[in-house]
Amino acid sequence: MKLLELIKEAEARKVAIGHFNISDLAGLNAIIRAAKDLGVPVVVGVSEGEEKFIGRKTAVALIRSLREEYGYPVFLNADHSHSFERVREVVEAGFDSVIFDASKLSFEENVRQTKEVVEWVKSKYPDVIVEGELGYIGSASEVQKEIPAGAAIREEDLTSPEQAKEFVEKTGVEMLAPAVGNIHGIIVAPGFEERLNIGRIRAIREAVSVPLVLHGASGLPDQDFREAIQAGINLIHINTEIRVAWRKGVEEGLRANPDEVAPYKILPKAENAVYEVVKRRLELFGKL
Structure with a gap:
């Protein structure tokens, strides 16, 4: 099945598919192993920085080889593309989906640029999914001591059902990522607790005809x-949750083998740490 079909199937079953970012093979192996162990589809994402580190064509080749070897529903997403040029590059390279993120711009400019991206992608690569983002929720997948400047956390700043409907209709996006109380990264600011506005999610879903995507989900209850x-x-x-797990795993591997210099003898601790996070999240998302 294609990714959009699987997402719509998940919607009908009232479950969600997990999307996890990678920076290396340890993370990728952990994600695939967890998904296979649970028998669920999974999306692997690379941000612009992660893509630059791994290599655009390398990421595509890795996912394709895994899909062909195991016959498994694993898909590759270009996470948070901020320019038309990046969209063109990843789509031409063979990514399954792309997020065009113009959420920091005005509503009108976000609509204009996103519409342009959708029209180009669908005219040349109709099977590639294009997701749009409405409402700024920060951009850093890291542990942060302060709320990102400009992030939509007040109720009046969240994505409204009316704007969501207009955005989807005018741009033609196939999935929508709204701001509903979510923030990128894990926020450890004193007195702050990240919580989702469930009523707003429900209202947006009733207003639009496309699946909804939750970004910035690390650290949520x-x-x-x-x-x-x-x-x-x-x-x-x-993303941030598995980055934190990866680092703790590397540190554990180094403590357990202080004189070891072979990465493949150190990194299994990181892979296992990421595996546990991914497996736990997939179980929750899939009601397993």
């Missing part, structure tokens, strides 16, 4: 995930 999926979230992005 499990109950928020359960309620968000029930309200209409169909695809969930996790």
